[in-house]
Amino acid sequence: MSAIMIGQDKFKISEDEVAKRELKVIKVSDDVIQVQEEIHGIIALVGATSTVNIKKEELKNLIKVVKEEFGWTDICE
Template identity: 80%
Template sequence: MEESILIGKDKFKISEDETARRELRVVKVHDDAIQIQEEVHGIIALVGASSSVNIKKEELKNLIKVAKEKFGWTDICE
């Protein structure tokens, strides 16, 4: 698998003593498939049966740019 590309990051306060760090990354897993990875550091994650990724507008713009420029997906629109 190729190295992931950072498309977004931020920090948010979860208590008076702790700040969590979030990074959103994308990696090409196949010619027609990508994987979005959301990493959150600084809090205990609960295990569940489903998974979701929160993506901000600027992160989506970055994702489209990476898909076009790095992965060669020229047939997608902005």
Template identity: 80%
Template sequence: MEEPVKIGHDKFYIGEGETARRELRVIKVSDEVIQVQEEVHGIIALVGASSSVNIKKEELKNLIKVAKEQFGWTDICE
């Protein structure tokens, strides 16, 4: 499997003087599948049955660019 490509990152205040760090990455799983990974550090995680990724408009643009240029998905639009 290829190395993940970072498409976004930021820091945010979560209270009591603590700041969390977030990174958003994408990796090609197969010719038809990509995986978006969100890593957050600095927050105590709760276990749940569902998972979601928060993506900003600029990160989505970066995701489309990576999918086209690095993964060869030339048939998707912006």
């Protein structure tokens, strides 16, 4: 299954550069999902820790996708 985009935006990182952010979700198995945050336009983080920032609207979209697309009917809003 391909990734489903649940959010995207752009933000200024310098006078001349704007980064593009995309938040996607993929079903890994029946009870596991993977949330991916892709940032284009800047050098990615280096290290062992990774975080994903999720906006309120993106969380609502995530809940909708896992219910409707992945069949997780026991997820509350």
